[in-house]
Amino acid sequence: MQRLTITLDDETAQGLEEHMAAHGYSNRSEAIRDLLRGPLRDAEVAREPTMPCMAVVSYIYDHRARALSSRLVNAQHEHHALGVATLHTHLDHDLCLEVAVLRGAVSDVQAFAQALTRERGVRFGGTNLLPAPREPAHHHGSAGDAHGAPRGRHRPVD
Template sequence: MERITITIDADLLAFVDRLSAAKGYGSRSEAIRDMVREAAQAEAAASPEAPCVATLSYVYDHETRDLARRLTNQQHDHHDLSVATLHVHLDRHECLEVSVLRGPSGNVRAFADGVISQRGVRHGHLHLLPEPDAPEHSHAHSHPHDHEH
């Protein structure tokens, strides 16, 4: 670990202190490391070819004409990106879906944009992370593989 000294204006330092307190960081250094780490992850996933893992969460009105069918078709058209999807009924009209995605970040972003921009989708957010530099399906632990990939 390296030690650095930075000069920061009072308003930014106050923000770091508020963030540290709100999120329970033990020090300013931990808060700043997380901010820099988040920026590094965003940069690593910026290239459209960069492999990534992501969650796409969105709320939609299931009574919007033809929306459920359009969303299902989008999922099927991009089955190669989909790892899993969770569907939750929030009330009589609104549903929440959370999809775990994996693939080239450009394809994942395009899929997310296509879902979020559908008429009837009220809120949507894509959280994208660079895929770890590990050989495919390499495990540091042992467990029986009774499933297919």
């Protein structure tokens, strides 16, 4: 680790202290590290449009808007390779919340997320992009599949 020294004006220092208290930080270094991680992650993702990423896209929409539900579903089907999971819930008589988990290249995921949240009738929308590993590192065992089950010995489905 490297030690850095910074000088903050009184207002910023007070803001840091309030942030630490609100989020349970025990020291300034940890709070500042966490505050820096988000912008550094965002900069990393922005630099490399082909970088694999995970994203959570959330949006609230009026299901009564003309053909909006169909347009959203069609868009998801057209981009099925990016979709990992979708959550849909009814907020009230008119509004729905959808949360889509996406995985793919940054540029593809961003374009699809923007297409969803720009649809006419979508009231609010946001995207959170996170870098994803380039190669899936998902190995538990050595003598079988990625989850350690011996090959050819899976229990048949009843």
